[in-house]
Amino acid sequence: MTDMHMKGYILQLFAQRGALWDHEVAADVMREYALSGEYWYGTVRLTLTDLFSGGLLDEIETTIDPEKSFGAEKLLFKFGLNDFGRERMRQSGLLTGVAS
Amino acid sequence: MLDTDKVQHLRVDYRNRQVRWGFIWAIWCAVLWGAWYVPGFAIYSEPPFVDLSETTGDLLLAAMVIAFLNAIAVLLAMFVWVGVLGKTADYVRTLRQVKISRWYLPAGLAGGLAVFGSYVAIVYVGAQFAAVAALLYPIVGAFAARVWYSERITPQAALGIIIVVLGGVVIFTPGLVDELTGAGTGGWIGYLAGGMAFIGWGLEGAIAGRALDVSDPDVGLTLRFTAEVGLWLLVAVPITIMLAGDAFWAALGSALTNPAVWLLLVLLGLTFGFCYVAWYKSFPLIGVGRGQAIAALYGPFALVWLYLFTFEIPGVEFIIGGAIAVIGSFVLFTEKRDVLEVIRAVPASRVRPDTVTRSRDDEMTRGERRP
Numbered sequence: 001m002t003d004m005h006m007k008g009y010i011l012q013l014f015a016q017r018g019a020l021w022d023h024e025v026a027a028d029v030m031r032e033y034a035l036s037g038e039y040w041y042g043t044v045r046l047t048l049t050d051l052f053s054g055g056l057l058d059e060i061e062t063t064i065d066p067e068k069s070f071g072a073e074k075l076l077f078k079f080g081l082n083d084f085g086r087e088r089m090r091q092s093g094l095l096t097g098v099a100s
Numbered sequence: 101m102l103d104t105d106k107v108q109h110l111r112v113d114y115r116n117r118q119v120r121w122g123f124i125w126a127i128w129c130a131v132l133w134g135a136w137y138v139p140g141f142a143i144y145s146e147p148p149f150v151d152l153s154e155t156t157g158d159l160l161l162a163a164m165v166i167a168f169l170n171a172i173a174v175l176l177a178m179f180v181w182v183g184v185l186g187k188t189a190d191y192v193r194t195l196r197q198v199k200i201s202r203w204y205l206p207a208g209l210a211g212g213l214a215v216f217g218s219y220v221a222i223v224y225v226g227a228q229f230a231a232v233a234a235l236l237y238p239i240v241g242a243f244a245a246r247v248w249y250s251e252r253i254t255p256q257a258a259l260g261i262i263i264v265v266l267g268g269v270v271i272f273t274p275g276l277v278d279e280l281t282g283a284g285t286g287g288w289i290g291y292l293a294g295g296m297a298f299i300g301w302g303l304e305g306a307i308a309g310r311a312l313d314v315s316d317p318d319v320g321l322t323l324r325f326t327a328e329v330g331l332w333l334l335v336a337v338p339i340t341i342m343l344a345g346d347a348f349w350a351a352l353g354s355a356l357t358n359p360a361v362w363l364l365l366v367l368l369g370l371t372f373g374f375c376y377v378a379w380y381k382s383f384p385l386i387g388v389g390r391g392q393a394i395a396a397l398y399g400p401f402a403l404v405w406l407y408l409f410t411f412e413i414p415g416v417e418f419i420i421g422g423a424i425a426v427i428g429s430f431v432l433f434t435e436k437r438d439v440l441e442v443i444r445a446v447p448a449s450r451v452r453p454d455t456v457t458r459s460r461d462d463e464m465t466r467g468e469r470r471p
Contacts, residue, residue, distance in 0.1 A: 005193040007316050008200070039186075047316065049118075050384040054313050064107060075110040092314045093199035 002032055007047055008094050011056070011081065015089060015098050019060050019080035022048050023068040038070050048079055056085030122385030125378045126394035132375035134231070134401025138409050139367040140170075140219065141227035146361050148354035153223075156289065157344065163219040164340045165351045169361075170215060171328045173369030174376075178322040181377060191319045201323055203311035207304045208327025212336075214300025215328075217293040224290025225275060228414040231402035233294030235425035236268045238392070238432055240302025248306060260432025267425030268298075274417045317380035325373075388433075396429035 002009055009032065010025055026044040030036055051057045061078040068076060081089075089095045143149060143166055152162040182191050195201050214234070221230035239261050246253050253261070272291060279288045304324075312320050340348050355361045375398070382391035399422040403414045 003193060003196065005190050005197055005200075005315060005319070007314060008194075008197060011314065033189075046384065050317070053384040053387065056313060062107060062111065064103075064110060073106075073110065075107065075114045088310075088313050091199075091310075093197070094314060 001034065004094075006033065006044075007051070008092075010044070010047060010051070011085065011089050011094055012098050014057065014079070014081035015086065015095060019078055021063075021068075021078045022076055023065075025079075041070065048077065051085070052077075052079060056082065056088055058082045118385045122382045122387075122390070123394065125382035126386065126391045127397075129375045129378040129382065129391075129395045130397040130401050132371045132378060133395065133398035134403075134405050136368065136371040136375060137222070137227045137231050137402045138405050139364040139371065140166075140230075141222055141406065141410070143361065143364045143368070144223055146355075146364065147358055148351045152351065159223050160220065160289075161340070161344050161347060161351060163216060163223055164336065164344075165348070165355060167212070167216040167219050168332045168337060168352075169355065169365055170219070170368050170372065171212065171325060171332055173365040174373045175322070175325040175329050177369035177373035178318075178325050178377075181373065182318055182322050185318055187316060187319055190316060191322055194315050194319050195323060195326075197315075200311050200315050203307060204320065204323040205327045205331075207308035207311070208324050209331055210300045210304040210307060211324060212300075212328040212331055214297045214304060217296030217300060220293035221290045221297060224287045224293065227406050227410075228403055228412070228418045229271070229275070229290070229294060230297065231406070232271050232399050232418045232422035232425065233268075234297045234301060235271075235396060235399045235422060235429065236264055236298040237301040237305070238396075238429055239264055239268075240299050241305045242432065244303055244306035245309075257432055260428050260430075263428030263431055264425050265428075267421045267423075267428055270417055270421030270424060272421075274415075312380070317383075318377065321373075321376050321380060390434065393430045393433040396426045396433075399426055 004012065006029060010029060013025060013028060014020060022045050023041075025048065026041045029044050030040050048057065052059060057079040058081075059077055060080050063076050063078075064073055065076055066073050086095070089098075144162065149162040149166065152158040179188075182188055214237075218230045218234065221233060242253055242257060242261055272294070275287065276291055279291065308320065308324060311323075315323075337348070379391060379395055382394070403419065403422065407413065
């Protein structure tokens with residue numbers, strides 16, 4: 001399990017792997033922190049909304065896939081890190097040691 | 101192949117739900133923030149604080165002890181909240197990210213000074229004054245963001261600031277004129293403290309905004325109160341002991357043996373802690389601008405709460421000045437830079453979501469997050 005806090009880890013995922021779907025980020029985060037269930041899935045999605053609202057992520061694409069959202073028909077989002085997000089990461093030491 | 105209508109319908113549904121919950125959180129913030137002034141005022145009626153009213157030293161000692169206990173009460177409430185959310189481990193992990201968590205130290209200092217200032221203003225001038233005086237914090241937040249983050253102050257923001265300043269003039273001037281002409285009751289320290297409250301909260305928001313970009317809001321708020329309690333224990337309490345001697349321990353001991361003080365501390369912790377939580381929950385949903393504008397309604401709420409519990413009618417200058425400051429906050433916080441949030445806040449069927457793009461100019465002003 002990483003020593004990085006969850007929001008920092010999510011930002012590092014985007015820095016390393018480029019644009020990602022929210023369910024991909026949730027699956028990775030839950031695996032990394034040994035978490036499970038809809039609560040943590042929703043928590044990751046809320047964190048992504050927070051990062052988007054804060055201007056660190058850009059929305060790239062949307063889709064619907066109930067298999068990826070616990071059977072419910074929810075809008076899924078694909079996000080990508082933008083220049084401002086990368087700058088905030090650099091200022092906060094979150095880009096150190098991250099291959100981008 | 102995706103059904104475009106279905107995607108559109110879900111998008112409308114998603115945005116509407118988001119906006120609805122954003123407004124609910126922001127209103128809760130205003131209700132709880134306003135309610136905080138009731139136990140904050142009532143605690144001065146309880147021993148030992150009711151007896152600490154003879155000298156300036158007594159009054160400041162009472163405010164010191166109350167602000168210290170307030171910080172601990174809020175931190176404990178936040179620990180419970182973070183624990184219930186399952187984020188305790190993330191709290192520890194974020195604390196260890198020094199390049200992030202260090203920002204909460206100056207934020208806790210500025211916020212702690214604002215809380216202390218509020219308690220001094222309550223005891224010297226009154227709770228209604230303390231409540232409406234803090235409405236001026238956006239002025240400081242906007243200027244701090246301008247100086248530190250080079251965020252531009254647009255003509256609408258400037259107009260909002262001017263309106264808030266006018267509100268401040270109405271709130272502060274009558275009492276200050278009395279003090280300066282000798283007709284007052286020696287409450288100039290309270291007016292100074294009212295200034296400390298809005299300057300402290302304005303600076304806190306500007307400082308904390310940067311750390312909140314890269315850390316969880318629930319965890320971040322807990323770190324901010326951890327910093328405040330740490331500063332009390334390491335700096336403010338030793339200074340108070342140096343100045344007041346055994347009187348500090350006597351007041352603290354007496355306070356902690358009074359069950360009514362414990363009850364009020366629980367109320368202080370819950371109202372203040374969860375007003376912060378509700379506030380930051382609203383930001384991702386409706387934007388910082390709308391969240392702050394609605395939260396400014398705490399001023400009128402505080403006047404109503406205080407009237408309901410004390411039957412004291414607020415001074416006319418506080419009612420008018422508070423109303424002007426709230427209007428100024430709405431002008432300041434709902435300008436174009438929040439255009440994305442504005443688009444989100446109208447029924448999404450009225451816009452073409454696909455045309456929504458985000459530019460740096462539209463970006464919300466992080467520097468103006470309150471406490």
